[in-house]
Amino acid sequence: MVFSSLIFLYVFLPLVLIVYFISPKMLRNTILLLASLFFYAWGEPKYVLLMMISILLNYILGIVIENTISQSKRKALLWLVIFSNLAILGYYKYAGFFVDIINNYLEEAIEWQAVPLPIGISFYTFQALSYVIDVYRKDVKAQRNFLDLSLFITLFPQLVAGPIVRYQTVAEQIKKRLSTAEDWMIGTRRFVQGLAKKVLIANPMGEVADHVFSLSGGDLTTGTAWIGILAYSLQIYFDFSGYSDMAIGLARIFGFKFEENFNYPYIAQSVTDFWRRWHISLSSWFRDYVYFPLGGSRVSHEWKLYRNLLIVWTLTGFWHGASWTFMAWGFYYGLLICLEKWVLLKWLERIPRFLRHIYILIIVMIGWVFFRANDFTYAFSFIKTMFGLSDTALYNYETILLTKDYAVYFVIAIIFAMPIYRLYQTWSEQRATSSLTFDWSLRLGQTIYYGALLLFITMFLVNATHNPFIYFRF
Numbered sequence: 001m002v003f004s005s006l007i008f009l010y011v012f013l014p015l016v017l018i019v020y021f022i023s024p025k026m027l028r029n030t031i032l033l034l035a036s037l038f039f040y041a042w043g044e045p046k047y048v049l050l051m052m053i054s055i056l057l058n059y060i061l062g063i064v065i066e067n068t069i070s071q072s073k074r075k076a077l078l079w080l081v082i083f084s085n086l087a088i089l090g091y092y093k094y095a096g097f098f099v100d101i102i103n104n105y106l107e108e109a110i111e112w113q114a115v116p117l118p119i120g121i122s123f124y125t126f127q128a129l130s131y132v133i134d135v136y137r138k139d140v141k142a143q144r145n146f147l148d149l150s151l152f153i154t155l156f157p158q159l160v161a162g163p164i165v166r167y168q169t170v171a172e173q174i175k176k177r178l179s180t181a182e183d184w185m186i187g188t189r190r191f192v193q194g195l196a197k198k199v200l201i202a203n204p205m206g207e208v209a210d211h212v213f214s215l216s217g218g219d220l221t222t223g224t225a226w227i228g229i230l231a232y233s234l235q236i237y238f239d240f241s242g243y244s245d246m247a248i249g250l251a252r253i254f255g256f257k258f259e260e261n262f263n264y265p266y267i268a269q270s271v272t273d274f275w276r277r278w279h280i281s282l283s284s285w286f287r288d289y290v291y292f293p294l295g296g297s298r299v300s301h302e303w304k305l306y307r308n309l310l311i312v313w314t315l316t317g318f319w320h321g322a323s324w325t326f327m328a329w330g331f332y333y334g335l336l337i338c339l340e341k342w343v344l345l346k347w348l349e350r351i352p353r354f355l356r357h358i359y360i361l362i363i364v365m366i367g368w369v370f371f372r373a374n375d376f377t378y379a380f381s382f383i384k385t386m387f388g389l390s391d392t393a394l395y396n397y398e399t400i401l402l403t404k405d406y407a408v409y410f411v412i413a414i415i416f417a418m419p420i421y422r423l424y425q426t427w428s429e430q431r432a433t434s435s436l437t438f439d440w441s442l443r444l445g446q447t448i449y450y451g452a453l454l455l456f457i458t459m460f461l462v463n464a465t466h467n468p469f470i471y472f473r474f
Contacts, residue, residue, distance in 0.1 A: 001039055001042040001043055001196075003191075003195065003198075003243065003246045003250075004195060004198050004199055005085055005459065005461070006461055007459075009195075009458070012035075012039065013250075014167065015273035016031075016032075016035045016335075017253070017438050019031055020032065020035075020254070029147060029148060029151050029174065030147060032151055032155065032156075032254065033151045033154060034148055035156060036151070036154040036155055036156035036159060037124035037154060039156040039159065040120070040154065040156070040159055040160070044118055044119050045103070047118040047119070047121075049119060050088070050121075051118070051121075051124060051153075051154065052150070054085065054088060054124070054125065054128060054153075055128065055146075055149060055150050055153050055154070056146075057081075057085075058081065058085070058128040058129075058131060058132050058149070058153075059143070059146050059149050059150075061077060061081045061084075061132060062081075062131065062132045062142040062143065062149075062334055063137045063142045063144065064077060065077045065078060065081075065132065065135055065136050065142070066135055066141070066142040067270065069378070069445060072134060073115075075136075077136075078132070078133065078136045081129070081132045081133075082129065082133075085125050085128060085129050086125075088125065089121055089122065089125045090119075091115070091119055092115055092116075092117055092118055093121065093122065093123055093321075093322055094190060094318075094322045095112070095115070095431045096112055096115075096322065097113050097322030099112040099135055115456075116226070119160045119201075120159050120160035120161065121252050122319060123158070123159070123160065123161060123162045123164055124153050124154070124159065125465045126151055126164050126282075126285055127152070127164055127165060127167075127434075128153055129289070130164070130167065130285060130288075130289060131143075131149070131152070131153075131166075131167040133289055134166070134167060134168060140167055140168045140169060140171060140279075143167075143171075147175050148175070151174060152165075152167055152170060152171075152174060155251070155256070156250075157246070157247040157248075157254075157256075157258075158247045158249045158251065158252035158258065160260065161243050161247075162238070162244065162247070162279075162281055162282070163244050163247060163248075163258060163259070163261035163279075163280075163281035164282055164285050165258055165259075165281070165282040169258070169259060170256055171260075173255065173256050173257065173324075176257055177254075177255030177256065177331070179253060179254060179255035183253060183255060184253055185443075185471055186249075186252055187248075187249045187250065187251070187252030187253035188249065188253065188450070189249070189446070189450055190245050190246075190248055190249030190252065191245070191246050191249030191250055192249075192450045192453055192454050192457075193242075193245050193247060194241075194242040194243065194244070194245025194246035194248075195242065195246060195251075195454070195457055196242075196453055196457055197238040197239075197242030197245060197416070198238065198239060198242035198243065198246070199457045199460050199461060199464070200412075200456075200457065200460060201234065201238040201242075201409065201412060201413045201416065202234075202235050202236075202237075202238035202239035202463065203460075204240055204406060204409045205231045205232070205240070205406075205410075205413060206235045208227065208228065208231035208235075208402060208406055209228055209229075209231040209232035209372070211228075212224055212225070212227060212228025212229075212231065212232075212402075213228055213232070213372055213373070213382075215228075217381035217382070217385065217390070218376065218392070220382065220384055220385045220392055221385070221387050221392050221393045221394060221395050221396050221398075221399055222382075222386065222387075222392060222393070222394050222395070223394060223395035223399035223403075224383040224395070224396070224398055224399045224402065225382055225386045226356055226386055227399065227402050227403065227430070228364065229365045229369055229372075229382075229386065230410070231406070231410075232368055233266075233364065233368050234413040234414070234417065235411070235470070236368065236371075236470055237262075237265065237417060238413065238416075238417075239470045240262070240279070240311075241262040244260075244262055248260070248261070248372070251282065252254065257282075259280070259281065260280060261279060261280050261281050262277065262278065262279070263276075263277040263280065264277060264417065264418065264419045264422075265277035265278040265364075265417065266364070266417045266418075267357070267417075267418060268350070268357075268360050269353065269356040269357060269360060270334060270344075270345060270348055270356065270360060271337055271340055271360065271363060272340050272341075272345070273360075274364060275333070275337070276324065282316070282319070283316075285313075286312050286315065286316055290311070290312050290315060291308055291309075291312045294308040294311065294312070295308055296308065305341070306338045306341075306342075309334050309337055309338050309341070310331065310334040310335065310338065311333025311334075311351055312334065312336060313330045313331060313333050313335075313337065314327055314330045314331045315330065316330045316333070316334075316432075317329045317330020317331060318330060320371070323449050324376070325370050325371070325373055325374070325375065325376060325379060326370075327373070328370050328376070329367055329370040329371045332366075332367055332370065333367065336363065338403050366383060366386075368388075369382050371385055372374060385393065395422060
């Protein structure tokens with residue numbers, strides 16, 4: 001079940017909200033947990049048990065680690081937790097990749113039947129790991145209530161595609177939270193905004209990207225290649241930030257306050273700045289649980305800093321998928337961030353702001369080619385075509401047709417990739433909720449606007465043929 005489906009919008013969500021809010025407060029966590037398990041089981045019924053085994057494992061070992069006095073035993077238990085979680089993730093996500101590598105060196109290949117990847121396993125595994133590591137570090141107390149820990153990991157707004165929520169962020173909210181009329185208003189509007197990003201922008205951009213990336217290298221023109229990678233850059237941003245908006249909005253309705261996951265990354269002025277704005281929960285997870293333990297920037301030799309960065313970013317790429325292209329994508333960003341820390345940031349500060357912006361857009365779009373392409377051959381061929389280095393035309397009739405048919409979508413997407421609308425939204429929400437300048441007409445107008453927007457989205461969904469979430473595959 002996905003947020004942008006009619007059955008979620010008009011059956012599942014209304015029923016959950018009704019049952020949740022008419023129930024006594026003491027039962028609400030249980031209702032949310034059952035709803036979350038049903039939500040997951042809708043698409044992956046056989047993997048609910050796997051997820052619950054993972055939760056039980058981390059629940060038990062979290063308590064054991066907290067009760068263990070010996071530091072050496074605590075560390076051994078922590079490594080057991082890390083190994084167990086990564087073994088489960090590795091079996092489903094990476095086993096086939098490593099078997100293929102080994103088979104390249106064997107005369108008689110190992111037979112391996114690919115196993116389907118459980119939806120959301122990367123996200124809930126990282127959440128569970130962060131919880132136990134924080135218990136080990138004594139940043140949080142181990143959760144004694146199994147249902148409450150299960151709710152933290154399975155909460156349906158963020159279960160299948162994040163954001164990666166830290167236990168310490170919501171620990172108190174699990175025990176006690178309040179959902180006010182303001183939470184309902186802000187949460188509902190945030191959800192509808194995310195839904196609009198997904199359905200009205202990401203889906204049309206996805207149609208363009210899928211079409212262009214299905215073309216062989218010989219059928220591409222330079223113009224078509226740029227249209228395709230621009231479409232994919234916009235698709236992946238509005239797809240994932242839209243999901244994050246919906247997750248944050250839904251959580252707010254139930255009284256949970258999640259941290260932001262995107263902050264207009266395409267207005268960044270450097271690669272470092274871009275990754276402070278893109279998928280913030282994943283970047284901060286790798287920073288706190290991999291980069292800092294490796295020594296971070298507090299190392300005795302500068303080369304160790306660059307080593308740590310390359311390790312972290314290569315692992316970040318590998319987290320996205322068992323593929324050399326994903327690893328190359330991560331290494332690419334690690335190398336660029338190393339260059340920026342070494343000398344590039346000083347150079348960038350000396351050039352005009354708009355040139356820095358062009359630099360980051362080109363760098364990011366080149367990176368997305370590796371992220372989207374199935375292999376290096378196609379990726380390098382695509383990039384060569386982008387920059388006119390292959391024997392292809394500048395444009396053809398298809399380039400003109402794509403531009404004509406999707407020009408409005410591109411303009412809308414580019415406008416909403418900038419924080420223009422956020423300025424109006426912040427002002428209107430402050431005015432609509434302020435006790436000094438409470439404006440009923442503004443609030444009524446906003447309610448009508450979001451209601452009409454939801455109706456418009458529904459019309460699109462009725463006829464939708466392209467409605468995937470990119471990050472479900474991770």
